[in-house]
Amino acid sequence: MILLRTLAVLVLSVMLFSADRIDAAEQEYRLASGDTILIHVFGEDELNMQVRLDATGVINYPFLGRVHVEGVSVYELESRLTRGLQDGYIKSPQVNVSIVEHRPFFIEGEVKKPGGYPFMPGLTIRKAVSLAGGFTEYATRQSFYVVYEKPAGRSSVNVGVDAPIGPGDSITVGKSIFYISGEVNKPDGYPCRPGLTMREAISLAGGLTERASERKIDIISKDGTERAVEDDVMSTKIESGDSIRVKQSFF
Structure with missing residues (x-):
């Protein structure tokens, strides 16, 4: 009985730790063109919408018109929409913004299925290659060329197989x-x-x-x-x- 309780506590601890990591990743994630988001306002069906962000960096939202979303987190967007709706439209809006699908990363070169794939938190070169069908027989397994998309601009670097990958990044798997x-x-x-x-x-x-x-x-x-x-x-x-x-x- 004691062993079962101990196992239950360990499982719960791991689940809470994983949830905290995912929540932290979402707080750091910045919205950009290609992301698909869902906006839900409790009890206000006409304000609910799903939208794929385009290159303009703005969305057209009921009552508020053009709302800038480029470069903000989902939590910052929630606050922005909440403040806007409170300003003469809804007394106490309960706004939730979630990401339905992240914008893609790209992988080319010596993989079996090169192309663009939706980003997911915790993505690495190793996982990206797996999504792309694995290595070809000629692929290098040690060093990979990545163009990172960052708010300050793009940067390129050679990295190892466990290097993290972000949305919009481009990976090239070279030949060996x-x-x-x-x-x-x-x-x-x-x-x-x-x-x-x-x-x-x-x-x-x-x-x-x-x-x-x-x-x-x-x-x-x-x-x-x-x-x-x-x-x-x-x-x-x-x-x-x-x-x-x-x-x-x-x-």
Whole structure:
């Protein structure tokens, strides 16, 4: 019995903590073009409306006319509407504003379903990729290019897979690929996963030809410089953007 009570208290605590986090996120969230909101005034059906915000940053609301909504939180909008309705229209209006659907974020590049998707609180790169159908086989898994939409303007940065994403942000998932040419059976570009070795790279390319030299292999990194190989050539780690050339053996 004591164990059940303890579990119940823990579950309730987690629920309250999650609710507090969601409430805090909604307080920080700023409305903008693309958001869909629902305005409900208790007992005043003619004042209830659902509207998708457009680029003008204003809505036309009964009695009040044009109301500016760009850049305010739902709580600030509630206060703005309440004050306006109290000013000669309704004695004690009970106004509630909620977000029906957040404006989208965008993801492109090496994901299976690139496009725009509705933002949700707590969104990260990892979750965004999942919404977009997951990575393609050529996708990088380590660094992602994001253009952040902020009130002060846009900024761009490379981030990791657990970086937070906001509404209006644009994510680009780049390629992780290496190239191999020369004395291999299938010279081409192939996906470069973390930890890939020379032996595995050659295997992806169909193996060495009969004329190949296992010791005469060059690697040119993506910045154009030649990269040293290990004494055990086949254990050399391959990096994204590397170009491998397998030379002939003359003996």
